[in-house]
Structure formats: structure tokens, C-alpha cells
Amino acid sequence: MRPHSLTFPQSDDFILANARVPLCLTSTRGLPPAGEGLSACDLLVRGGRIVAVAAPRATGANAAVIDCDQGIVLPRLVDLHTHLDKGHIWPRRPNPDGTHAGARVSVMEDRAANWNADDVRARMDFALRCAYAHGTSAVRTHIDSLGKQAAISWPVFNEIREAWKGRIDLQAVALFPIDYAIDDEPAFRQLVALVARYGGILGGMTYLGAVDERCHRALGRVFEAAAANGLDLDFHVDETDDSEARTLSAIANTVQAMGFAGRVLAGHCCSLALASDAEREDTINRVADAGVSVVSLPICNMYLMGRKANRTPLWRGVTVLHELAAAGVVVSAASDNTRDPFYAYGDLDLLEVYRESVRILQLDHTGPDWLRLVSSSPAQVMGLQSHGRIDVGLPADLIILRARSFNEMNSRPQNDRAVLVKGRPIDTTPPDYRELDPWVGAP
Numbered sequence: 001m002r003p004h005s006l007t008f009p010q011s012d013d014f015i016l017a018n019a020r021v022p023l024c025l026t027s028t029r030g031l032p033p034a035g036e037g038l039s040a041c042d043l044l045v046r047g048g049r050i051v052a053v054a055a056p057r058a059t060g061a062n063a064a065v066i067d068c069d070q071g072i073v074l075p076r077l078v079d080l081h082t083h084l085d086k087g088h089i090w091p092r093r094p095n096p097d098g099t100h101a102g103a104r105v106s107v108m109e110d111r112a113a114n115w116n117a118d119d120v121r122a123r124m125d126f127a128l129r130c131a132y133a134h135g136t137s138a139v140r141t142h143i144d145s146l147g148k149q150a151a152i153s154w155p156v157f158n159e160i161r162e163a164w165k166g167r168i169d170l171q172a173v174a175l176f177p178i179d180y181a182i183d184d185e186p187a188f189r190q191l192v193a194l195v196a197r198y199g200g201i202l203g204g205m206t207y208l209g210a211v212d213e214r215c216h217r218a219l220g221r222v223f224e225a226a227a228a229n230g231l232d233l234d235f236h237v238d239e240t241d242d243s244e245a246r247t248l249s250a251i252a253n254t255v256q257a258m259g260f261a262g263r264v265l266a267g268h269c270c271s272l273a274l275a276s277d278a279e280r281e282d283t284i285n286r287v288a289d290a291g292v293s294v295v296s297l298p299i300c301n302m303y304l305m306g307r308k309a310n311r312t313p314l315w316r317g318v319t320v321l322h323e324l325a326a327a328g329v330v331v332s333a334a335s336d337n338t339r340d341p342f343y344a345y346g347d348l349d350l351l352e353v354y355r356e357s358v359r360i361l362q363l364d365h366t367g368p369d370w371l372r373l374v375s376s377s378p379a380q381v382m383g384l385q386s387h388g389r390i391d392v393g394l395p396a397d398l399i400i401l402r403a404r405s406f407n408e409m410n411s412r413p414q415n416d417r418a419v420l421v422k423g424r425p426i427d428t429t430p431p432d433y434r435e436l437d438p439w440v441g442a443p
């Protein structure tokens, strides 16, 4: 792939001229429209920050000019739901049949056999180097936190979060089946203390079948623990084609009943797409009223959901993002798994996630604001004010494309993108898989 031909000056004072910026990602108004919700503008970058967003040739600054040649400029993007601790184990532990059940068993076996601190660290760091090269500024990861694994993975995460400061902002969520909260209370209390100590987020995987009394009790415990420790919540919700799975409603009801003050995010919510119209509408209204945000994992769920041997899948596995967004729910899209039994492929490239989301969810023909799914909306959910937007005063954390339109952007992988971090171009070459051979084996 031909690399982006932009040449950057040595000084960190320059104008990105003749750029196209999505209107939905900037608060600057009055820029000349350039079609499709894009606006034509020049960005003045000084000392690593954006100091002006102006109409072409209107910054009034005397600085080196870099001509973007009508290319789209995006903020670095934000990945709201990943599994860095599972990433890249595929060569040593593939999914036997491509199903969700197959993935759960495979990961459990691999975790027990291989997930020491060095192994987890090597794979997490590799995954982050992929994300960084593609232009990601913040990542939230779930961390398998059952039994002894919590005490291995959380300190490694903490170390990695420190090491990546200034390049990628990191957040972590404890992942466990929510039964843990009622089946092993002492262990659960210990886990909550550990999560609080590392500034993490509480979560868990909810039931994949009908909501019963046990489910309500377990959810209640998790909410109580979060409230008592001032923690936010981020659940794996209804990731199943069982249309009886309705924990999303239960989560929204619990938020309301408790008056829970923290942020609550629900991931996946696949089975909502299979509900009756009336039930779907009722759930969406509850979610909107409770202020629960939703993240869809389109690529991963299209891989996992509806899979039966020798049968063509009949649905796309994704939740009802259009309807949730229309009801005012803050919605995002994210990577989820990469090269592990839950998803065999992927590289933590949010432009790929966005491009595939457009296809899977038919986001085209319904307005240009969907780019928020991988930028300002996940930044809002993560509480990161300076991420996912292009505005005066924000760091010049930018992705510069040759593509001039969304059609050009979504038609190619954009491997020739340039990425700026605090106004400086970075190497956009992802790491070599061979580096992981000592950990996961060569193919």
C-alpha cells in the first residue's frame, strides 16, 4: 500500500490545509459545506494542540502548510469494548466450531493453561501497538476476573496502563458471570476491592436465558457493590439468539429502582433484535429513561450469532442500533475480540469496525452522524472529554485520509492513513505476528 505522501515540518507549528472534517465531530460552525456532512477547513496545529479550526485559508497564521488535498481528517478513535487479555491466542487455541459456546470453553481451557503475567502482558502490548498504529486514542478492555486470574491480569493491566500513558488512555472492566456475586460472596467482595484499588469498572456477563429470581438477585449484588465503591458498570448483555434473554430490561429497571448514580453501559444486546415489536419498544424506552448506554460489537457478533454447522446464517447478530439511537440512547460500536475463539480475525482497527458496521447495520442512507459510534460517543461513555472530537484546545490527535468522501473512505481499508499524536506523525505499521510466535506458536 502506498504510504500517505504528507511531509511534516520539524516544528510543531503547521496548518493542515484543505481538509474535510465531519461536522458531527466538531463544534465549529460556519465552515463551508463539502457534502455528506463534511465541511472544508484548515486546522492550525501548534505545540501539539489544535489552536484554530477555520474556513480554508482563514486561520490567519504564518506557518508551514500541509495540503490534505481534500482528504478527510478524523480525530483519533475510541474503542469502547475490547478483550486485550484474550487477544491473539487463536494460533494455539482456535474455536472448534465457531459458536459462542465453543468460544467460552476454548478460552477457559487456554486461560487455565497459559495466562501467566508474561503471556498476558505480551499479548496486551501487541494488541495495543496494533490499535495505536491504526489511530486509536483510548481503549476500554474487559479482563477475565474469575478466581486466581484476577490477581494475575489486573496488576499487568495496571502496569500496561502506566506504560501507555500519553499514547493510549486505558480503562478496564472486571468480567465474570454475574452468578459469582451470589455463589461465592467472599471471592466477589475481594474482586470488587481489587477493581476499586486499580480504578477499574465493575461488570459481568448476564444470563443468556430467561431472567429469573437468581438473575435479579445477582444483578442487585453487582449494582450494590458498584454503588458502595463509586464504580461505573459495564455488562455483557444478552449475547445470544435466545429471544427469552431479557437482562437489558432488568438492568434498566435496576438503575431506576436503585437510583444508581454511576455510568452504565450494556454491550452486545443481540437478542433484543429478535424480540416482538412491542417488547423491543418497551425495552428501548426503559433503556433510554434509565440513561443506560449501549455498545454494539457488529463484526464479532456477526461471526458468532446464528451459527449452526452447515446452515446459512439468517440474521446479522447485531442489536437494534437505529432504534436505540432514535430513542436518544448513546450508542457506540467497538472491536470486541481479536484473533481469539470469540472472533478469529480483527486488528483493533476502528476504521475497519466502522466500515463493517456501515455494511452490517446499513448505516448508509441514514445521515452522516454515525461516525460518532467510534469517536465522540465512546469518549463520552468513558468520560474522556478531550477524545473523539476535533475542536480548538484539544490535542492534535488526528487521522488523515487520502479519501475525500465517505464512499472513498468505506470502500478501502485506508492503510495509507497518516496518524498524528499530539501533532507528530507516528509509524502506522502494525507489529509483526512473528513476534507472538514464542507465546502462541507459529501457524
Ligand SMILES: [Zn+2]
Pocket (backbone or CB within 6 Å): 081, 082, 083, 142, 236, 267, 336, 337
Ligand atoms: Zn465482549
